[in-house]
Amino acid sequence: MSFEVPNIEIKFRDWLALIPPTAVVGGISYYSYLTIKKAREAGNGQINPIIRKDIQKVVDxxxxxxxxxxxxxxxxxxxxxxxxxxxxxxxxxxxTGDNTGPVVVRHKPTE
Structure with missing residues (x-):
């Protein structure tokens, strides 16, 4: 059993036709790379950066x-x-563009 590979000839016009899909794949790949890089630089998902890191759970x-x-x-x-x-x-x-604010606890005026 033998297979014959036809002689493939790619012309300059064919190479030009490959530029748009190659650019799209390259752009998507680069955008994905930047997104993953940014997510890794953002940290490990912890919310608490400094408060009593020596204990397992902060409770007040x-x-x-x-x-x-x-x-x-x-x-x-x-x-x-x-x-x-x-x-x-x-x-x-x-x-960060976040909108967090404090919790205000107050006494309700007694009537």
Whole structure:
């Protein structure tokens, strides 16, 4: 059993016809590369960058009796005054396009 391979002749016009699909495949490949690279540079998916990294889970208790008027609690995990907000979410929001803000706990006025 033998196979004969026909003599394939590619002309200049045929090479020109290969340019658009090659450019499309190259563009898609490059865009995919940039997307994967950006995702890897973004980190490992952890939300908490600095708060008590030496323990397995961060849990804070605040007694409601200790709150005089209101307590402003951090939700962005960037506060140097954890668990209270110090406004660090502002820089975080500008850098990432996020819209996170603090949790405000206040006493409801008694009637």
């Amino acid at each position: 208790f605040i007694d409601i009796e200790d709150i005089t008027e209101k307590a402003v609690l951090c939700r962005c995990w960037r506060s140097k005054n954890w668990p209270y907000c110090d406004g660090a979410h502002g820089a975080h929001n500008r850098a």
